[in-house]
Amino acid sequence: MLLLIIFVLTSVAYVVGRSRAATLRKNGEQLHSLPRYYGYMTAICTAVPALLLLALWSASEPTFLKHSTVKTLPAEVQSLPQGQLDLVLNDIKNIATGGITQTADDPVREASANHYNDRKNTSQLLKSFFVLVASVLGALYGLRKIGVQTRARIFVERAMMTVLIACSCIAIFTTVGIVLSVLFESLRFFNKVPFTEFAFGLHWSPQTSIRADQVGSSGSFGAVPIFAGTLLISAIAMLVAVPFGLMSAIYLAEYASSNVRAWAKPLLEILAGIPTVVYGFFAALTVAPLVRDIFEGVGFEDVASESALAAGLVMGIMIIPFVSSLSDDVITAVPQAMRDGSLGLGATKSETIKRVVIPAALPGIVGAILLAVSRAIGETMIVVMAAGLAANLTINPLEAVTTVTVQIVTLLTGDQAFDSPKTLVAFALGLMLFVTTLILNVIALVVVRKYREQYE
Amino acid sequence: MNEEVNPLPSLEQDQTSEQTIEEIVASLGDTVGQPRVDDPKMSVSNVDVFYGKKQAIFGVDLDIANNEVVSMIGPSGCGKSTLLRCLNRMNDTIPICRVSGELTLDGEDIYSKDTDPVLLRARVGMVFQKPNPFPKSIYENVAYGPRLHGLNRNKADLDDIVVNSLKKAGIYNEVKNRLDESGTSLSGGQQQRLCIARTIACSPEVILMDEPCSALDPIATAKIEELIDELRENYAIAIVTHSMQQAARVSQRTAYFHLGKLVEVGDTDTIFTNPRHELTENYITGRFG
Numbered sequence: 039m040l041l042l043i044i045f046v047l048t049s050v051a052y053v054v055g056r057s058r059a060a061t062l063r064k065n066g067e068q069l070h071s072l073p074r075y076y077g078y079m080t081a082i083c084t085a086v087p088a089l090l091l092l093a094l095w096s097a098s099e100p101t102f103l104k105h106s107t108v109k110t111l112p113a114e115v116q117s118l119p120q121g122q123l124d125l126v127l128n129d130i131k132n133i134a135t136g137g138i139t140q141t142a143d144d145p146v147r148e149a150s151a152n153h154y155n156d157r158k159n160t161s162q163l164l165k166s167f168f169v170l171v172a173s174v175l176g177a178l179y180g181l182r183k184i185g186v187q188t189r190a191r192i193f194v195e196r197a198m199m200t201v202l203i204a205c206s207c208i209a210i211f212t213t214v215g216i217v218l219s220v221l222f223e224s225l226r227f228f229n230k231v232p233f234t235e236f237a238f239g240l241h242w243s244p245q246t247s248i249r250a251d252q253v254g255s256s257g258s259f260g261a262v263p264i265f266a267g268t269l270l271i272s273a274i275a276m277l278v279a280v281p282f283g284l285m286s287a288i289y290l291a292e293y294a295s296s297n298v299r300a301w302a303k304p305l306l307e308i309l310a311g312i313p314t315v316v317y318g319f320f321a322a323l324t325v326a327p328l329v330r331d332i333f334e335g336v337g338f339e340d341v342a343s344e345s346a347l348a349a350g351l352v353m354g355i356m357i358i359p360f361v362s363s364l365s366d367d368v369i370t371a372v373p374q375a376m377r378d379g380s381l382g383l384g385a386t387k388s389e390t391i392k393r394v395v396i397p398a399a400l401p402g403i404v405g406a407i408l409l410a411v412s413r414a415i416g417e418t419m420i421v422v423m424a425a426g427l428a429a430n431l432t433i434n435p436l437e438a439v440t441t442v443t444v445q446i447v448t449l450l451t452g453d454q455a456f457d458s459p460k461t462l463v464a465f466a467l468g469l470m471l472f473v474t475t476l477i478l479n480v481i482a483l484v485v486v487r488k489y490r491e492q493y494e
Numbered sequence: 495m496n497e498e499v500n501p502l503p504s505l506e507q508d509q510t511s512e513q514t515i516e517e518i519v520a521s522l523g524d525t526v527g528q529p530r531v532d533d534p535k536m537s538v539s540n541v542d543v544f545y546g547k548k549q550a551i552f553g554v555d556l557d558i559a560n561n562e563v564v565s566m567i568g569p570s571g572c573g574k575s576t577l578l579r580c581l582n583r584m585n586d587t588i589p590i591c592r593v594s595g596e597l598t599l600d601g602e603d604i605y606s607k608d609t610d611p612v613l614l615r616a617r618v619g620m621v622f623q624k625p626n627p628f629p630k631s632i633y634e635n636v637a638y639g640p641r642l643h644g645l646n647r648n649k650a651d652l653d654d655i656v657v658n659s660l661k662k663a664g665i666y667n668e669v670k671n672r673l674d675e676s677g678t679s680l681s682g683g684q685q686q687r688l689c690i691a692r693t694i695a696c697s698p699e700v701i702l703m704d705e706p707c708s709a710l711d712p713i714a715t716a717k718i719e720e721l722i723d724e725l726r727e728n729y730a731i732a733i734v735t736h737s738m739q740q741a742a743r744v745s746q747r748t749a750y751f752h753l754g755k756l757v758e759v760g761d762t763d764t765i766f767t768n769p770r771h772e773l774t775e776n777y778i779t780g781r782f783g
Contacts, residue, residue, distance in 0.1 A: 375624055376628060376629075377587075378584065378622055378626065379626040379689065379692075381615065382584060382615055382622070383615065383693065383696055384612050384639065385612070385638075385642050393642075397628075397630070398629050
C-alpha cells in the first residue's frame with residue numbers, strides 16, 4: 039500500500055516536474071537539460087529518500103520491538119539466557135499474531151503480547167507518516183530545484199551510476215557474507231578439531247557419539263579420503279569431458295557448416311540444461327549397474343554398485359557443454375587471418391587446426407577446462423546419487439568413494455545440533471571446497487586474460 | 495567462420511539502380527590491351543566467379559609471367575582480390591564461392607580434380623593485407639611451411655632455410671639476435687616482411703600479394719616495395735594494390751578492373767601515361783576510386 043502511494047507520488051512528481059520545466063523553457067529560459075530530465079530528477083527526489091527511510095525503518099523495527107517487549111517482562115524472565123529469552127519472545131509474537139503457542143493463558147505473556155501489538159501498530163503508523171512526509175518533501179525540493187542553475191541531466195546520470203554501483207555492491211557483499219559465515223563456522227570447528235588432523239587425517243568417520251556409551255562413533259575428521267574421492271571423480275569426469283568437448287568444439291567451429299552449427303550447438307547446450315538430479319538417477323539407475331555388469335563380465339571382482347566410474351562418466355557428460363561451448367567461442371575468436379596465413383602456406387585444414395588454431399586458442403581452452411573442473415568439483419547431485427557414502431581412500435575407479443559435497447549433504451540433512459563437530463565440519467569442508475574452486479577460477483581468469491593479449 | 499570475408503562490399507552501392515551489374519559490365523566492352531604474354535607462368539582464361547548468385551568476376555583473361563610483377567588496380571569491390579584469391583584457390587575456404595573458366599599453372603589446370611589445393615598453395619604463396627604472423631617465435635613462423643612440406647632433411651637444413659628466407663625478405667639483420675621471440679612482437683612492417691619470409695620458405699614459384707602495404711607506414715612500405723622488386727628475379731608476382739603510385743613503382747604490367755571486369759591491361763608505363771579506356775583514365779587521374 040505504502041509502496042503504491044510512493045509510486046503514484048513519483049509518477050505525479052515526474053509529470054509535474056517535466057511540465058514545469060517545459061513551461062520554463064517555453065518562457066524563454068535557457069534550461070541546461072531537456073524537460074524530461076527535470077521530470078526524472080523530481081521523481082528521484084520523491085522516491086529515493088522515502089524508500090531509503092522505509093528500508094531503514096523496516097530493518098530496525100524488529101529490534102526496537104524486541105527491546106521494548108523485553109522490558110515489559112518480569113525481571114526473572116529478562117535475566118534468562120539468550121536462547122531461552124528468544125523462545126519466550128517467539129511465544130509472545132505467536133500470541134500477538136494469534137498463532138499456536140506452547141504455554142496457554144499466561145497473563146504475563148498476554149500482556150506483553152498486547153504491548154507488542156500496540157507498539158507494532160504505532161510503529162506502522164509512524165512509518166507510513168514519515169515515509170509519506172519524506173516523499174512529499176522530496177518532491178517539493180525537486181520542484182524547487184527546477185531552474186536555470188540546475189543541471190538535471192548530470193544529476194540523473196549520477197543517480198543512474200549510483201543505482202548500478204549499488205546493484206553490484208549487493209552481489210559482492212553477498213559473496214563476502216557467505217565467505218565470512220562459512221569462515222567463522224569453520225573456525226569454530228577448528229577450535230574443536232585441530233586443522234592438521236582435518237587436512238592430513240586419513241580416516242573419515244564423522245559420527246560423533248551423543249551418549250558416551252554409544253558404539254561405532256569414532257568421530258575422526260580426516261578429510262583426505264573425501265578430497266581424494268572428489269579428485270578421483272572429477273578426474274574421471276574431465277577425462278570424459280575434455281576430449282569429447284574439445285573435439286566437438288573443433289568440429290563445430292572449423293568444419294560444421296552454418297546449418298549444422300545452428301542446430302548442433304543448441305542441442306549440445308541442452309545437455310547443460312538437464313537438471314543435475316536427472317543426471318543423478320541416470321547415473322545411479324542406468325550407468326552404475328551397467329558399469330558393474332560390464333566390468334564383472336570381463337573378470338573384475340568386487341565392483342561396487344555405486345562406483346566412482348559411473349558417477350565420473352555421467353558428470354563428464356554433464357560438463358561436455360561447458361568445455362565445448364567455451365572452447366568453441368575461443369576457437370571462433372582466433373582471427374581468420376591466422377587460418378588464411380596457414381592455408382596460404384599450403385597447410386591442410388587439420389594441420390592448420392593442430393598447429394595454428396589450437397595453439398592460438400590454447401590459453402582460452404585451458405581457461406574453459408579449469409572452469410569445467412571447478413564445476414565438476416562442486417557438483418553434488420550426481421555424486422550423492424551415484425557415488426556412494428563410503429569414504430574409501432582409493433584410486434580404483436570401480437570402488438565406491440565419496441566426495442566433499444556428498445558429505446556436506448549427509449552431514450547437514452536431517453535434525454542436527456549446530457554445535458557438534460559433526461555438523462561444523464561441513465562448514466570446514468565447504469570452506470576448503472570454496473578455496474579450491476576459487477583458486478581454479480582465479481587461474482582460469484588469469485589464463486584467459488593472458489589470452490586476450492595474444493594477437494596485438 | 496568466414497563472416498569477415500566480405501568480398502564485394504560496395505558492388506551495389508557504386509552504381510545507380512536503373513542498370514543491373516550485368517548490363518553495366520556488358521557496356522564496358524572488351525578488355526583493352528594485351529592480356530597474354532609469350533611464356534605465362536600462370537594463365538587465367540575466361541574466368542567467372544560467383545558468390546552465391548552474385549557474379550563477382552566477368553570473363554577475365556590474364557597472364558602472369560616469370561620475373562615480372564603484375565599489379566591489379568581498381569576501385570573497391572572490383573574483384574581484384576577475388577581474382578587473386580582464385581590463383582591459389584584460397585576462395586575454396588568460402589563455401590558459397592564458385593569459379594568457372596580455366597586457370598593454369600605451368601599449363602596445368604589448377605581447378606582440375608587432380609590438383610591438390612594444398613600442394614598448389616605451396617607453389618603459389620600468398621601475402622595478406624594485414625600482417626598475420628602466427629603467435630609463435632620468429633623462427634617457428636618461417637619454419638612452419640618447410641616443416642609442413644618436409645622440405646628439410648634435418649635441423650641444420652631447416653636452420654639454413656629459415657636464415658635464407660629471412661635474408662631474402664630483407665629482415666634477417668633486424669631479427670637475427672631474437673629468432674626465438676614472438677613474431678607478433680615485431681613492428682607492422684617487420685611483421686609483413688616476416689610473412690613474406692614465411693612464404694618464401696616454402697619455395698613457391700608464384701607469390702600473390704593482396705594489398706601488402708595497406709596497413710603499413712610509408713617507410714615500411716618503401717622497404718616492402720624494394721623487396722618486391724628484388725623478389726622479381728626469382729618469382730612471378732601478382733600484387734593487388736590501392737596505391738597507383740605503388741603499382742607504377744613496382745610493377746611491369748598493370749591490369750585495371752572495374753566491377754569484376756578486366757577493363758584494360760598493358761605495360762605499366764603505357765597504362766599510366768597513355769590509358770586507352772576512359773574508365774582507366776578516370777581512375778588513374780583520380781576522378782573516382
